Amino acid sequence: MKAIQYGLGPVGCAVFRLGIERGLRYVGAVDRDPGKIGRDLGLVAGLGEPLGVAVAGEAGKVLAQNQGVVVTHATGSSLRQVAGQLVDLLKAGCTVVSTCEELSYPYLRYPEEAALLDETAKKYGGRLLGTGVNPGFIMDFLPLALTAAAQKVTALRVERVVDAARRREPLQRKVGVGLSKEEYLRGVEEGRIRHVGLPESAAMLAAGMGWKLERFAEEIEPVVADRPLRGANGTVEPGFVAGTRQVFRGFVNGPEPKIILELKMAVGEEEVDRIFIAGHPPLTFQVCGGVPGDVATASVLINSLAGLLELPPGLHTMLDLNRARFRPFSCRQS
């Protein structure tokens, strides 16, 4: 199966290497980094040997020669920033799996972009799915799969704790490791410190459950070191920021949130994922040691591809890939 890698950052390279391992035949790659353009894809992406494919700076020519292929896409979190790239890929009839967090369930916050992408995909026979470990798996797909065991669901809560010390330096920067509280708050205000995806996961959960999100709130606050902690750029002293804690609360009816998503990413934390389904029966699920982010993001992308190829052209979400979950009969696929 022919494929193109779009985006050669750390996650894109990991996705590419797994794709190779699973038998995808990469015939092209795109990255805007001048330091990568023109070099061999295999060498740039850490395959350890050349692949005989040069990295291109733009998609145009690669797509013209490779209509309708698979594209593994990893260029950014912001749907508005990557929508143009996605439209080009869909116009070439490609089947695209993307790490773009806001694409994972775009109907809540980007309904117009979602409609455009869906129309384009249908018109040109393309398919599009945004996924990864979070959003895409631990806070949406997996809780929904677990609701298959529930007769009644009154609320959903997911807690993910990530030890930032075990993650890449860019992630540590994204969660504010080592900053003073003031610098952290400025970073939040300027949008530099933020995990993207909680509203998307929550919207997917709500759609899966047949709930209408009436309102929601997202909070972000620093996790402050209470002892010296080791970060990627040196020790975090007590009183400085060890990371971030982000909580999403979604309200459906009444004053109590029906969806709570809590993400803590800080150095020195014990990694774990927990999923709580309130209802009948109540269910408590735990991933001991947590699902490791980067490795699993590549997994979910590549593992979703075969399922995506079986679906009709269009914009899809992880909801469409799993049909066994709590489902009111009145609630059709998105």
Place this chain on the structure above:
Amino acid sequence: MKAIQYGLGPVGCAVFRLGIERGLRYVGAVDRDPGKIGRDLGLVAGLGEPLGVAVAGEAGKVLAQNQGVVVTHATGSSLRQVAGQLVDLLKAGCTVVSTCEELSYPYLRYPEEAALLDETAKKYGGRLLGTGVNPGFIMDFLPLALTAAAQKVTALRVERVVDAARRREPLQRKVGVGLSKEEYLRGVEEGRIRHVGLPESAAMLAAGMGWKLERFAEEIEPVVADRPLRGANGTVEPGFVAGTRQVFRGFVNGPEPKIILELKMAVGEEEVDRIFIAGHPPLTFQVCGGVPGDVATASVLINSLAGLLELPPGLHTMLDLNRARFRPFSCRQS
């Protein structure tokens, strides 16, 4: 959505009550028990009020008047024993969800029955799915859903521990609670003591992973009380049987099993489900307190129905309902 309840034992009644709650409109019921025939379905099935539908002793007339409806079916574990019932339902174009354990993945042990059911379903526009909590969820559907986070899977192991004291008396009898070791072994030999479904779950896992089961072995042994334990029919004295431990090992290549399914059902056990995915990354999941059997069997049946209705006519398995999982590209849906 019109429905028929087929089988009014404890599980069938639980499925029916959940179906009612979710908006199924039951227009008929079938049970062979003379003590139930002719009585009102709502009263027989514990709804607390009459439904205006009489229980029939045979399906013929009910089906003649209700072609193509949904059927929630719970009459037995043995596919050979219920295949005739299922063929009748499929000939009436019905969409059938069944608790029949051997139907959950019949291709390994009952390929002929599976082919007949699939052909009949396709010919008459019917749909058929065998599911429940085990088989159907904890040892097959859920582990496969979890493999979506794995880059590589080298082995799968599931452990389910059920406290038989919290289950119905028939289940306690089925696992040998209170017997002497000799009586237990006789019960195993005569096929009275046995949980049905481990080979079916394993075959579904293997098919999902693209593994070919070369050989398998299933062991069953008594769990012996080491202290007085309270069972449904009185105290189990030390030295007597508290329950059963059943282990399935499936071999794909090499001397080490790639699939291990371990089920312990005994009085006095702490309930838990554990799923281990060996590979990259290794993943360990736990359902704290376990998924309660009877409640969740009804859940999985009713929750799978909307997804089954979206699939084309034919015999389906839980594999077909979830498309996001570890998938070699060469491995198509069953």
